[in-house]
Amino acid sequence: MDSIIWENQTPELRNPVLVATFSGWNDAASSASAALSAVADSLENELVARIDPEEYYDFQATRPQIELTEGRIRGVSWPENLIVAGRSEQVERDLLMISGTEPGTRWRTFCNNLLDVAERCGVETMVTFGALIADVAHTRPVPITGLATTDELIERLGFEDVAYEGPTGIVGVLHNIAKERDFTAASLWAAVPHYAAAVPNPKAALALMRRLEGLVGIPLDGSDLEDAAGSFESQVSQAVAANPEIKELVERLESQQDDLSDLAPDDVPSGDAIAEDFQDFLKRQGD
Numbered sequence: 001m002d003s004i005i006w007e008n009q010t011p012e013l014r015n016p017v018l019v020a021t022f023s024g025w026n027d028a029a030s031s032a033s034a035a036l037s038a039v040a041d042s043l044e045n046e047l048v049a050r051i052d053p054e055e056y057y058d059f060q061a062t063r064p065q066i067e068l069t070e071g072r073i074r075g076v077s078w079p080e081n082l083i084v085a086g087r088s089e090q091v092e093r094d095l096l097m098i099s100g101t102e103p104g105t106r107w108r109t110f111c112n113n114l115l116d117v118a119e120r121c122g123v124e125t126m127v128t129f130g131a132l133i134a135d136v137a138h139t140r141p142v143p144i145t146g147l148a149t150t151d152e153l154i155e156r157l158g159f160e161d162v163a164y165e166g167p168t169g170i171v172g173v174l175h176n177i178a179k180e181r182d183f184t185a186a187s188l189w190a191a192v193p194h195y196a197a198a199v200p201n202p203k204a205a206l207a208l209m210r211r212l213e214g215l216v217g218i219p220l221d222g223s224d225l226e227d228a229a230g231s232f233e234s235q236v237s238q239a240v241a242a243n244p245e246i247k248e249l250v251e252r253l254e255s256q257q258d259d260l261s262d263l264a265p266d267d268v269p270s271g272d273a274i275a276e277d278f279q280d281f282l283k284r285q286g287d
Contacts, residue, residue, distance in 0.1 A: 003052045005114055011048050011121055013094040018118045018183075021129040024080075024102035026169040029192045029201035031131035034225070035208035036099050042066050042220040043095065049117055056103035056110050070202075079103075083117055095218065096121050102170045111174045115181055115246040126178050126185040127215065129208050131201070134191035137253040138236045141193040143205035151177040152276050157186060158259045162241045186279035188212070193253075195246055196236050202228035 019039065021032040057079050067074040081100030088094075096118060103110050118126065136143055147162060148154045154161075171187060178185040188211055190204035206225040213220045240246050 003055050003109075003119060005050045005052055005265060007047045007049055008041045008085075009049075009120070011046060013085055013087075013096065013121055013123075016085075016091045016096050016121055016123050017093065018098065018123045018126040018214065019098045019129070019245045020098040020114070020171070020174060022100060022102040022170050024169065026044050026130045026171040027100065028133045029197050029204060030132040031192055031197065031204035032129035032189050032208060033099060034200060034202060034205035035129050035190075035212070036097060037210065038205060038209050038222060038225050039095070039220055040086055040097055040099075041224075042222075043218075044086045045087055045089070047082065048085050048096070048121065049083040049204075051100070051113070053079045053081070053103075056106055057101075058104045061104050062101060069163055076084055083114070087214055090219050091217055092220055093216060093248050095216070100246075107170055107173045108177065111170070112181075114174065115178060118183070124184060126175075126183050126210060128185070128187045129177060129202055129212075130169075130171050130187060130189040131192055131208075133194045133197045135256070136191045136193050137250050137257055138193045138196055138203070138233055138240075139250070139254060140257045141171075142204045144188055144207055145191065146186060146188045147175070148186040149175075149184055153184065153186060157185075187268065193236075195240075195249065199232075201214065205229075235242075 021027065021036045023033045027033050059079075062079050064079070065077040067077070077100045081098065081103075084097045084099075085250060086097050088093040098114055117153065133142070145162065146157060146159050148157060150160065175185050175187050188208055190201075192201045192204045192207050203223050206222055208219055208228050209222055209225060213222075240250050
């Protein structure tokens with residue numbers, strides 16, 4: 001783990017769950033990174049480690065940022081991945097949060113180093129955030145899909161049977177390596193409207209944060225995201241109303257989502273039931 005720069009090699013964490021997200025390909029409308037940022041803002045944070053970017057980035061593709069003041073160079077900011085412990089006084093569970101920029105190279109080494117840190121900190125369960133562009137309406141609840149490492153966990157989380165073959169990002173690679181190393185892992189993905197994907201989507205970020213809150217049982221403050229989500233929906237609705245073609249598209253997407261909601265089986269578990277079931281699962285993992 002030569003690329004890991006430790007700030008605290010032995011953080012005292014209680015039943016920790018690893019939560020990870022990365023800006024870039026896995027983060028449509030910055031929803032996943034905004035969700036984890038809001039999670040971190042709700043907790044007492046301690047920097048555990050950072051990752052030296054030298055081994056993992058092509059700096060021509062992911063360029064460092066320079067700061068100039070009065071004609072002088074004040075510093076250079078490099079692509080950053082931080083590993084932070086998040087604690088709440090309200091529950092006996094902590095988070096180990098990993099956030100940063102998707103690396104450009106050596107993904108397997110990068111992921112194994114992250115999981116080495118997680119193991120040292122006592123983590124057995126991992127949740128990743130992602131966001132994808134989809135045919136959904138901004139006026140409807142944000143669909144959350146996902147995958148998990150076991151059939152039992154897929155069922156407990158209420159995920160549908162997803163079939164996909166194609167490109168992946170660092171989140172997919174991290175999830176696969178976690179499975180190979182016998183971590184219990186789940187990946188939560190928020191769907192964002194393709195017609196509004198060019199701007200940050202706090203509504204999708206809020207949906208991810210609330211899903212995590214229920215899953216791990218840690219109270220989180222989503223008030224800022226709630227305010228931002230309301231403004232986002234209002235502003236997008238105004239823009240849509242001014243364009244008849246987009247308005248027609250959104251109405252069609254609304255109808256499609258409403259039809260799917262009407263067809264949902266009665267035995268699909270509620271969000272509260274899923275959260276309670278997952279927390280029971282985590283408790284058994286820690287026994």
